[in-house]
Amino acid sequence: MLSDSVAFPQSEFPSSLRPSEIMPAASSSSDDPSRQAELFETDPPPWELEAEEDFEAAAIVFSENPYGPLHYKIPPALEGIVQPGLRVRVPLGRGNRTVVGWCIGVEKSELPARALKDILAVTDEDPLCDARLIKLVLWMSHYYQAPAGQVFDALIPAGVRSGAGTREQVFFTPAAMALDDAQVDALPVKQQSAIRQLLISDKPLTAVQIADLAECTEGPIRELRKKGFLRAETRRVLTASGPPPSRKNFQKGEIPDLTGPQAEAYEQIRDAVHKDQQHTFVLHGVTGSGKTEVYIRSIEAAVAQGKQAIVLVPEISLTPQTRHRFQNRFAEVAVLHSQMSAVERHYHWQRIRSGQVQVVVGARSAIFAPLPRLGLIVLDEEHDGSFKQDKAPRYHARRVAYVRSQIEKIPLVLGSATPSLETWHATNTGHATLIQLNQRIADRPMPHVQLVDLRTPGERTGGAISRPLQNAVKETLAENGQVILLLNRRGFATTIQCPSCGHVVACPECDMPLTHHRDGGKAVCHYCDYQIPTPPWCPACRFDGIRYSGLGTQKLEVEVKARFPGAKIARMDSDTMRRPGSHERVLAAFREGELQILLGTQMIAKGLDFPNVLLVGVINADSALHFPDFRASERTFQLVTQVAGRTGRGDRGGRVVVQTFSPEHPAIQAASHHDYQTFAETEMLQRRKYDYPPLGSVARIIIRGPVEETTEAFADTIVEKLELTRDKLAAEVRILGPAPPPVAKIRGKYRFHILLQAKDSTSLGETIRRAVAMLKTNSKDEIQFVIDIDPIDML
Numbered sequence: 129m130l131s132d133s134v135a136f137p138q139s140e141f142p143s144s145l146r147p148s149e150i151m152p153a154a155s156s157s158s159d160d161p162s163r164q165a166e167l168f169e170t171d172p173p174p175w176e177l178e179a180e181e182d183f184e185a186a187a188i189v190f191s192e193n194p195y196g197p198l199h200y201k202i203p204p205a206l207e208g209i210v211q212p213g214l215r216v217r218v219p220l221g222r223g224n225r226t227v228v229g230w231c232i233g234v235e236k237s238e239l240p241a242r243a244l245k246d247i248l249a250v251t252d253e254d255p256l257c258d259a260r261l262i263k264l265v266l267w268m269s270h271y272y273q274a275p276a277g278q279v280f281d282a283l284i285p286a287g288v289r290s291g292a293g294t295r296e297q298v299f300f301t302p303a304a305m306a307l308d309d310a311q312v313d314a315l316p317v318k319q320q321s322a323i324r325q326l327l328i329s330d331k332p333l334t335a336v337q338i339a340d341l342a343e344c345t346e347g348p349i350r351e352l353r354k355k356g357f358l359r360a361e362t363r364r365v366l367t368a369s370g371p372p373p374s375r376k377n378f379q380k381g382e383i384p385d386l387t388g389p390q391a392e393a394y395e396q397i398r399d400a401v402h403k404d405q406q407h408t409f410v411l412h413g414v415t416g417s418g419k420t421e422v423y424i425r426s427i428e429a430a431v432a433q434g435k436q437a438i439v440l441v442p443e444i445s446l447t448p449q450t451r452h453r454f455q456n457r458f459a460e461v462a463v464l465h466s467q468m469s470a471v472e473r474h475y476h477w478q479r480i481r482s483g484q485v486q487v488v489v490g491a492r493s494a495i496f497a498p499l500p501r502l503g504l505i506v507l508d509e510e511h512d513g514s515f516k517q518d519k520a521p522r523y524h525a526r527r528v529a530y531v532r533s534q535i536e537k538i539p540l541v542l543g544s545a546t547p548s549l550e551t552w553h554a555t556n557t558g559h560a561t562l563i564q565l566n567q568r569i570a571d572r573p574m575p576h577v578q579l580v581d582l583r584t585p586g587e588r589t590g591g592a593i594s595r596p597l598q599n600a601v602k603e604t605l606a607e608n609g610q611v612i613l614l615l616n617r618r619g620f621a622t623t624i625q626c627p628s629c630g631h632v633v634a635c636p637e638c639d640m641p642l643t644h645h646r647d648g649g650k651a652v653c654h655y656c657d658y659q660i661p662t663p664p665w666c667p668a669c670r671f672d673g674i675r676y677s678g679l680g681t682q683k684l685e686v687e688v689k690a691r692f693p694g695a696k697i698a699r700m701d702s703d704t705m706r707r708p709g710s711h712e713r714v715l716a717a718f719r720e721g722e723l724q725i726l727l728g729t730q731m732i733a734k735g736l737d738f739p740n741v742l743l744v745g746v747i748n749a750d751s752a753l754h755f756p757d758f759r760a761s762e763r764t765f766q767l768v769t770q771v772a773g774r775t776g777r778g779d780r781g782g783r784v785v786v787q788t789f790s791p792e793h794p795a796i797q798a799a800s801h802h803d804y805q806t807f808a809e810t811e812m813l814q815r816r817k818y819d820y821p822p823l824g825s826v827a828r829i830i831i832r833g834p835v836e837e838t839t840e841a842f843a844d845t846i847v848e849k850l851e852l853t854r855d856k857l858a859a860e861v862r863i864l865g866p867a868p869p870p871v872a873k874i875r876g877k878y879r880f881h882i883l884l885q886a887k888d889s890t891s892l893g894e895t896i897r898r899a900v901a902m903l904k905t906n907s908k909d910e911i912q913f914v915i916d917i918d919p920i921d922m923l
């Protein structure tokens with residue numbers, strides 16, 4: 129993935145301007161005397177007119193149809209004011225309804241001025257994006273095939289766009305008359321004193337400010353305004369103060385001495401921070417090896433040079449510990465998390481943009497933080513799926529971070545105990561430098577992992593917890609240790625697995641597990657649509673009673689309570705963690721030892737550092753393994769390794785019990801030996817078979833509609849256009865589908881998906897771009913489709 133150079137769209141701002149819109153003869157309404165309307169009724173068409181004047185035009189993009197760019201004339205009053213990155217109000221369409229768009233470029237136009245409509249007004253005083261961020265927007269728009277207007281909307285928080293927490297205020301500057309001493313001398317004393325205060329001020333003042341300085345009421349100021357001595361302008365000012373500003377007497381937290389390997393890692397990154405060029409580092413460090421300390425030192429090196437840093441973490445509200453570690457080491461940290469109000473978000477954004485903030489810590493969208501002197505980007509747990517946005521624009525923060533680091537010419541650090549194969553591949557092809565931390569801090573051993581084979585009848589108990597796991601929990605509780613139990617459950621897809629031999633029913637074409645559909649009793653391949661009736665017995669061992677049920681955390685909680693009656697238990701999943709702050713509360717209680725057992729979904733696998741966790745239990749390692757997704761093995765390896773890493777972090781050691789039907793599976797074997805290298809090499813061979821990423825690229829098109837037949841027919845049309853385009857471009861692109869995805873119906877809408885695969889991402893992107901341009905959607909069918917480039921979710 130890191131191998132692509134940054135390709136910018138060629139057509140984003142064509143050198144010869146296109147007319148803003150060729151409009152049909154419109155009847156000009158009397159209250160809206162648009163010049164264009166007149167033009168089209170009486171004058172020759174615009175392309176026959178001669179350029180009569182030199183003027184500036186702006187390219188404007190919109191977040192809704194038509195997305196643009198369309199070109200508009202900058203009227204004299206707005207010359208020098210309209211700039212890229214600013215929002216403007218422009219007339220659109222026949223009726224010239226006023227819409228807001230983003231300016232992405234300004235240049236001299238050669239077209240006749242009358243061919244373009246005028247920009248009506250600017251929405252922002254200053255651009256919301258600098259030139260480098262605009263470059264990033266245009267790259268994202270091109271690569272992810274999302275309208276630039278939508279990308280801007282993702283980049284600039286809604287609270288910033290709407291001016292949340294601001295209000296309009298009138299500011300005064302002296303008018304020409306105020307510079308005439310004779311006229312000022314003729315004013316009453318109070319008014320004279322007010323105007324003199326304003327004349328000596330180097331910035332515009334509000335009436336209250338003038339009154340304070342002149343020690344008068346606002347009356348004289350009103351008089352001055354009436355007489356024309358004051359020029360008034362309205363500006364938006366931030367009224368909210370947000371969270372308490374910088375702590376004046378900030379005390380640095382304890383700074384540990386770096387271990388040898390940490391110091392080596394730090395020195396390499398620091399040297400790169402001192403150069404002005406892009407460089408990608410992959411910090412592969414086993415769980416508990418002290419990666420965070422390396423990030424912090426590297427950022428300190430940047431801050432010492434007056435630069436700033438972005439640290440991306442999977443979901444900051446899940447990892448209060450990480451947040452505190454940064455806050456203890458830097459005086460000016462902005463933590464951006466998903467539960468912030470629009471006003472808070474706006475407040476932080478302004479602080480970040482003004483250059484006050486040294487470090488921004490946040491989830492995926494923090495990659496867009498408008499730091500003026502960005503010097504380093506860090507992605508912690510870079511393999512995490514939450515870095516991919518699942519709505520438009522469907523970007524991956526890792527890839528965006530890479531492009532931003534190229535634009536800014538700064539180093540990028542990708543850290544993980546289980547790097548994604550994309551990242552791993554980049555270190556093997558010379559696109560990134562690998563730095564390894566192979567030892568835990570204080571030479572603590574990696575925890576021992578015991579695999580429990582659920583196919584062995586003697587191990588089973590009739591519930592979700594096997595005999596060995598039950599014993600391990602009892603022993604741990606008796607030693608006053610704490611327990612983490614992981615139940616991995618993704619989506620609603622149910623694979624078909626034999627409880628006796630562990631066999632999973634798979635597609636003969638794609639090697640993907642088939643998914644059981646309750647309605648109709650069929651088993652379907654979600655890549656190629658291969659279907660068979662759901663088998664009543666196991667095709668491998670003939671066992672009668674093959675199962676396709678999923679276990680929920682709620683049911684597990686009931687079982688755990690029954691088995692360990694004395695223990696205090698908390699459950700963490702997306703159902704119990706809805707309220708803001710609930711993670712923080714549960715984790716604090718766990719840290720304080722008020723809870724003995726923490727059970728939950730993958731959200732408990734991430735980054736927790738609790739020394740008293742002596743046991744980690746994985747209820748079913750296979751639920752991710754037999755998921756219809758080419759990344760299933762990788763996810764399983766990551767999950768088991770990460771959750772196993774939550775134990776053995778203190779002096780009391782730790783152990784892991786993993787329950788599985790497939791103990792011999794390479795991903796589970798590798799995870800049980802903490803052996804990333806072997807896993808990566810084996811998995812790479814699998815990916816090579818079908819040119820799956822990182823060896824090739826994948827894209828997905830999802831089609832949704834209320835009627836199954838028309839939706840499928842539309843999906844078929846897309847496939848036709850894709851095939852046509854592929855052949856025309858002579859592109860080597862594999863097109864699979866349409867097939868129903870594992871979740872075939874959501875909120876009453878039928879879904880189909882098309883998968884595309886190619887060795888080369890550029891030809892894949894181009895095939896889709898051109899095919900989609902040929903499509904006509906019939907609005908009465910209410911069919912929508914979305915393009916997902918580099919999808920990581922196959923639901």
Ligand SMILES: Nc1ncnc2c1ncn2[C@@H]1O[C@H](COP(=O)(O)OP(=O)(O)OP(=O)(O)O)[C@@H](O)[C@H]1O
Nearest residue numbers: 384385386387415416417418419420421569735773
């Ligand atoms: N040089 C050091 N000396 C002493 N303690 C350290 C040092 N570096 C880190 N630590 C401590 O070791 C523990 C593990 O470090 P850290 O959480 O950074 O590891 P990590 O590699 O990020 O782990 P994971 O990937 O599991 O989240 C932390 O409690 C941290 O404070």
Ligand SMILES: [Zn+2]
Nearest residue numbers: 635638653656
């Ligand atoms: Zn198949």
